[in-house]
Amino acid sequence: MDIIGHMQPESFLPLPEAAFHILMAVAEEDRHGYGIIQDVAAGTNGALKLSAGTLYRSIQRMLEQGLLIETGDRPSPEDDDERRRYYRITPFGREVAKAEARRLAQLVRMARRSGFAEGKA
Amino acid sequence: MMYRALLHLYPKSFRIEYESEMSAVFSRRLRDASGIGLLSIWIGAFFDVLINAAHVHLDLFFHDLRYFARTLRQSPGYALTVVAIAGLGIGATTAAFSIADHVLLRALPFADADRLVTVWEKMPRYSRTEMSPANYRDWKEQSRSFEAFGAYSDFSVNLVGEGEPERLTGSVISSDIMPTLGVKPGVGRWFTEQDDRKGAPGTIVLSYTLWQTRFGGSAAVLGKKIQIDNEPCTVVGVMPAGFSFPSRDIDLWMPLRQFGMFGDEFEDPDRTNTYLVGLAKLKRGVSLDQANSELAGIAARLEQQFPKELSKVSAMAVNLRDMVSDKSRTMLWALLAASMCVLLIACANLASLLLARARGRRKELAVRAAMGAGRERLVRQLLTESLLLAIAGGALGILIAVTATPLFAALAPTRLPITALPSPDARVLGFAMLATVFTGLAFGVFPALRATRGTDLREGSRSGVGGRRERIRGMLVIAEIGASVVLLVCSGLLIRAMMRIQGIDPGFRPDRVLTLMTPVTGQRYANTVPRVAFYHRVLNDVRALPGVDSAAYITSLPMVWHGGIWSIGVNGQPPSDATGQKASMRFISPDFFQTLGVPLLLGRDVAESDVLASPMVAVVSQSFVKQYWPGENPLGKHFTCAMLDRIIVGVVGDVRVRGLEQPSEPQVYLPYQQVKDGWVTPYVPTNLAIHISGDPAGIAAAVRRIVFSAEPQMPVTNVRMLDEIVAAETASRKAQLIVLGGFAGIAFLLAAIGIHGLLSYAVSQRTQEIGVRVALGATRANILKLITGQAFALALIGISIGTAAAYGSGRELQSLLAGVSPNDPDAFSAGILLALAMTAAGSIIPAVRAVRVDPATALRSE
Numbered sequence: 001m002d003i004i005g006h007m008q009p010e011s012f013l014p015l016p017e018a019a020f021h022i023l024m025a026v027a028e029e030d031r032h033g034y035g036i037i038q039d040v041a042a043g044t045n046g047a048l049k050l051s052a053g054t055l056y057r058s059i060q061r062m063l064e065q066g067l068l069i070e071t072g073d074r075p076s077p078e079d080d081d082e083r084r085r086y087y088r089i090t091p092f093g094r095e096v097a098k099a100e101a102r103r104l105a106q107l108v109r110m111a112r113r114s115g116f117a118e119g120k121a
Numbered sequence: 122m123m124y125r126a127l128l129h130l131y132p133k134s135f136r137i138e139y140e141s142e143m144s145a146v147f148s149r150r151l152r153d154a155s156g157i158g159l160l161s162i163w164i165g166a167f168f169d170v171l172i173n174a175a176h177v178h179l180d181l182f183f184h185d186l187r188y189f190a191r192t193l194r195q196s197p198g199y200a201l202t203v204v205a206i207a208g209l210g211i212g213a214t215t216a217a218f219s220i221a222d223h224v225l226l227r228a229l230p231f232a233d234a235d236r237l238v239t240v241w242e243k244m245p246r247y248s249r250t251e252m253s254p255a256n257y258r259d260w261k262e263q264s265r266s267f268e269a270f271g272a273y274s275d276f277s278v279n280l281v282g283e284g285e286p287e288r289l290t291g292s293v294i295s296s297d298i299m300p301t302l303g304v305k306p307g308v309g310r311w312f313t314e315q316d317d318r319k320g321a322p323g324t325i326v327l328s329y330t331l332w333q334t335r336f337g338g339s340a341a342v343l344g345k346k347i348q349i350d351n352e353p354c355t356v357v358g359v360m361p362a363g364f365s366f367p368s369r370d371i372d373l374w375m376p377l378r379q380f381g382m383f384g385d386e387f388e389d390p391d392r393t394n395t396y397l398v399g400l401a402k403l404k405r406g407v408s409l410d411q412a413n414s415e416l417a418g419i420a421a422r423l424e425q426q427f428p429k430e431l432s433k434v435s436a437m438a439v440n441l442r443d444m445v446s447d448k449s450r451t452m453l454w455a456l457l458a459a460s461m462c463v464l465l466i467a468c469a470n471l472a473s474l475l476l477a478r479a480r481g482r483r484k485e486l487a488v489r490a491a492m493g494a495g496r497e498r499l500v501r502q503l504l505t506e507s508l509l510l511a512i513a514g515g516a517l518g519i520l521i522a523v524t525a526t527p528l529f530a531a532l533a534p535t536r537l538p539i540t541a542l543p544s545p546d547a548r549v550l551g552f553a554m555l556a557t558v559f560t561g562l563a564f565g566v567f568p569a570l571r572a573t574r575g576t577d578l579r580e581g582s583r584s585g586v587g588g589r590r591e592r593i594r595g596m597l598v599i600a601e602i603g604a605s606v607v608l609l610v611c612s613g614l615l616i617r618a619m620m621r622i623q624g625i626d627p628g629f630r631p632d633r634v635l636t637l638m639t640p641v642t643g644q645r646y647a648n649t650v651p652r653v654a655f656y657h658r659v660l661n662d663v664r665a666l667p668g669v670d671s672a673a674y675i676t677s678l679p680m681v682w683h684g685g686i687w688s689i690g691v692n693g694q695p696p697s698d699a700t701g702q703k704a705s706m707r708f709i710s711p712d713f714f715q716t717l718g719v720p721l722l723l724g725r726d727v728a729e730s731d732v733l734a735s736p737m738v739a740v741v742s743q744s745f746v747k748q749y750w751p752g753e754n755p756l757g758k759h760f761t762c763a764m765l766d767r768i769i770v771g772v773v774g775d776v777r778v779r780g781l782e783q784p785s786e787p788q789v790y791l792p793y794q795q796v797k798d799g800w801v802t803p804y805v806p807t808n809l810a811i812h813i814s815g816d817p818a819g820i821a822a823a824v825r826r827i828v829f830s831a832e833p834q835m836p837v838t839n840v841r842m843l844d845e846i847v848a849a850e851t852a853s854r855k856a857q858l859i860v861l862g863g864f865a866g867i868a869f870l871l872a873a874i875g876i877h878g879l880l881s882y883a884v885s886q887r888t889q890e891i892g893v894r895v896a897l898g899a900t901r902a903n904i905l906k907l908i909t910g911q912a913f914a915l916a917l918i919g920i921s922i923g924t925a926a927a928y929g930s931g932r933e934l935q936s937l938l939a940g941v942s943p944n945d946p947d948a949f950s951a952g953i954l955l956a957l958a959m960t961a962a963g964s965i966i967p968a969v970r971a972v973r974v975d976p977a978t979a980l981r982s983e
Contacts, residue, residue: 034146051165052146053173056139061180085142 009095012065013103018050018058023067023089023097030071032084033059059087067093124148124166130174132181133497181498185505192506199478200510203471206874207514207560209867210467212521215553217460217860219522220529221453222552223543229441230363230539232303233402238409238438239367240270240399240416245433251395252436256423260399260436263419266412267401271298272377273367274396279640279836280335281348286836288640289331289372296376301402302366308332309343309358316357317376323354324376329362331372349375350642351834366538367398392430393688401438412438441538449534451936452857456532458930459611459864462604464556466868469597470875471564475507476594477882479572486572499573507565508558515557519545522553528863531856594879599919601872606923606956607930608865613948614931615861618939619854627847628776629679630718634843635811635820636678639828639835642805648798649733652805655831656710656793659809662827668815673713674793674806676706680846683779685804686786690761691749704745705778705786706763708806710793714740714773716812717843724756724771731792738792740771745787762789763804781850782939810843817842857937869959876912876963884908884967891971892979901972908971909964916960920953927952 015023025031025039037050050058062068071088089097111117124147128136147166154162193200228234241249242256252260252272261270273294280287296317305311306326316324325347327336336342346353354375365371377397403412416436424431479486486499523545530542543549571593639659646652656674663672676685687706688696696702711728714721722743731738739762746755746769755769767789778785793806813820825837884891891904899907931943941948 033142034149037146051169051173052143052150053166053169055146056135056143057173057177057180060135060139060177084145 007066007092009092009099012067012096013100015096015100016058017048018054019062019067020097020100021048021050022055022058022062022087023093023100026068026087026089027094027097030086030088032086034084036087062093066090067096127167127170130170131177132174132501134181134495134501135177137495181501182505185502186509188502189506189509199474200513203474203510204513204517206467206470206474206871207511207557207564208517208521209871210464211511211515211518211553211556211560212525213463213518213864213867214457214460214556215518215522215549216525216529217453217456218552219526219543219545219549220532221457222548223539224445224533224537225442225450225453227548229537230304231366231441234441236403236405237301237441238401238403238412239441239444240401240436240438242395243420243435243437249437249439252397252399253392253395254397255392256395256420256431256434256436257397257399259423260416260419263422264412264415266403266407266415268404269297269301270399270401271295271301272397272399273298274377274398275367276375277640278349278373279351279642279834281351281834281836286834287335288638288836288838290370291373291375292367292371293375293377294366295378298366298400301400304361304364304366306358307361308340309356311358312374312376316379318378321376321379323349323352323379324357325349325354326358326360326374327356328360328372328374329364332359349373351645363540365540367400368538369535369540392427392434399438400441409438409440444536445534446536447936449532449853451934453532455611455930455934455937456857456860456864459608459861462608463864463867463871464560466601466604466871466875468560468563469601470871470878471507471560472568473594473597473875473878475503475564475568476571477878479503479568480882482572490573496573500569503569503572504562504565507569508561511557511561511565514560515553518557519550519553522549525863528856528860531853532860594882595915598872598875598879598915599922601868601875602916602919602956602960603923603926605865605868605872605959606920606952607927608861608868609955610924610927610948610952611930611934612858612862612865613951614934614938614941614943614945615854615858617941617945617948618937619851619858621941622781622851622854622939625777625781627679627781628719628774629843631842631844631847633813634717635813635817635824636808636839636841636843636846637821637824637837638808638839639832639837640807641835642807646805649794649796652796653794655835656806658831659824659827660710662831663809663811663824666815666820666823666827668813668820670812670814671712671716672809672811673716674710675713675808675810676708676804676806678808678810678843678846679717679776679778680780680850681808682803683783687762687789689749689789691758694761696761702748703786704741704762704789706789706791706804708793708796708804709790710806713790713810716810717776718812719776720774722772722774723754724769726771727790727792729794732794733797737765737767737795738770739767740773740790741769742773742775742788744775745789746772748787763791767791781847808839869955872956873959873963876915876960877966879915880908880912880964880967881970883911884971887971888974888979891974892976895974896976896980904971904974905968908968909961912960912964913957916957920956923956924949924953 021040021043022036024043025036031039033052033055037055041049059068063070067090068087069090071086108117112119124144125140128140128143131139150162150166151159229237231237240252240260242252244250251274254272257272261267264270271294273292276291276293278289278291280289294312296312296314299305299311307329309326311326312324315321327342332338332342336345342356342359345356347356348354360374401412403409416438420431420434420436424434489499490496526542526545533539533542641652641655646655660672660674663669676682685706686703689702689704690696691702709727711726713719714726724740727738727740739760741755746753749755749760750758755772758769759766760769761767773788773790776785776788777783778788796805809824811820811824821840828835828837891907894904894907927949928944931938931945931948935943
């Protein structure tokens, strides 16, 4: 917490799969927990269904790490549910997500070179 | 609802934060599903919570751990102090537990050990005595309480023809005992009934140690014939390592009935010659009390049958485990209690330390609380810290316990078939772990709850919370002082008891007396003539050595053998056990009294002219005369002892035959040439005592050569100075004192640290106040009084409580005090003075600091 300021995004890599998915889910707009689960499910065609336990454990840790913040801004009254908390990606969270994406891209490039994946190296 | 209950597996802080969110998500899931899907969601949720809750706990733990590591780097001295104090407390308790458990609690290493009993005769004035063979036979035949009933007796033999002649301690034992114990020989076999009968060829079973040291651990030893007291015996088996019975350090076993020197229960009609100990196993479902009342009934019938021999002789069975003397038992419990005191003092000290530290961390805790950490989170953090410190302390404690345990070796009685030292095993480790967790919680919970109370409020309400906290620390210090007073006084009482015992006159002068043993036994020396020839030759040569003043033979040295007790008949009455007139009987050569410095008060010493053919004479002790002929001239009086009529020719001073702490029977000394033929162990003189003015080692070597030239196959054993034998009398007391004194010392130190900590804290809190006082004209003496007054007020309360508790503990220890009163004023005043000194020592540095407070700086600081 108190040392976040000095942390490099790279020090969080590799990001746990759930955390990366959560960051991607909140990249465009603030979402609440169930919204994240739905978005992740939709994005992976139902292959990844985050459980409540995994979701909130990840969220708790990401809040601590400063990748997310809870936000008081509610999108629109009719969508809102009193109980829900909304989560927003922090600039630092974005940095980390980008770093993770670079890492994965690098990995895929290497896989191509070895012939494990299609496409040009 | 059920889901919410499941969420309780999470740490509270997490649950409070996400409970409703997670429930909402879960109910959405439920809403979207139906039928089989519902079930799978429930199962999935169950494992989801289980796994993730564990993860969250672990995350918190690592979080606390990192936090803890950081605080440690900031104040390593604090952590070291805590670990050292916890280590001392846990170490002391673990060491004391391991020995108490070893001697008192743990089952003996035999099958159904709780059903094993030893069987004894019970006579007035004796706690227990051995059985006669005839009684053994009748009790065994008539009793129905036991599924097996054997007997054994100790004996010593010479082992010759295998290198140096050696004196060995053995046990003659009936063949049915070993199956009762459920132990099998490691090599070969145990005795059969064929071996265990009169006239059977000699057989022998070796201990593992003897097998290793003397026979190189070779299996070829089976079937080998070895010379035991010049009789060939065939080795039939070797017992496994670590096995010992009936007591520690037994070298070998021989069958009871085959061993010629001991009577046969089927033939020996003498019911007063008692030397067998019974070992029996209770039938399942039969209690010790039932067995004892049956035995008492049998003994009562036998008493009617043999009213003379068995007058007032009853029988009793004692659990094998309870062979430990009451003294050992009391001492071990006392040590365990003392170690608990040390642990409690350590905990009080640690709690006090943590309270003070928590005080210093209030700001930090308040900040964390403000940042959203719940109280539960902070308590958890503090508890994690104290448990981690306790675990480090526990590791150190185990190390201390393992290193310290050898100090306790002298506390394990040799009469039990157990090793001298407990080995640290799972049980002891388990205990250490319990002590560790107890310590961690005891010193952690309370300060943690205290420290986090009201963390949500503003920093600075010092007088309110701080004052209460100081009062609690004050109570902790009182407890520490009280407990150390108890330990100090009890150690003092034991020191007084030891001084009293060491001040007891043994009746002889033990210094400059070299003693050794030449076991003149076996067929070759069954008769007096060859034996006396040996004595003459050895004594003459020894007396001629330079540096030797005098030398003499005796059956057994005082304080070494407590047996040899005979009934006495005076005034024409035959000796009878019923009259309780008993004396301790020894055969001696001339010069014995001179050698040991026993004063000859009347008449003459035994003489070379007192032979079998001349009248049977005796020298008796003063108490013997006092008992039978008070105020009369005893010379020329007759009495019967050891089957013959004897005339008193001399009177000597009394000797403490049974040791310094026990009263001894009156003593009767008979001339060494008047031992009847065929009367062998244990009465023939085998011990040589030499009063020397030269170098003991040189003389001992010369004596060995003399014995070797007189009889090459004669072992020379037990070479030691007589004062060592006397010192051994108090050896176990010394060990007890060292341990208890060590505990008291630790307690003393910890309490002083506690006082120091409390006062230092108080001074630092009151710097401003002190500054104001000095500014207003208070003198140094006033300030000193202010600070030390607090310490001594606490000390006085602690000392009063401790003194009362010490009085109670002293009474519990009474059996160890050798007549010293449990409210001995010296022990109490010493304990109280030490407690005051400890208070003063703990106050010095804080008091000096208080006196040095500069009013200007103190006032400016705030």
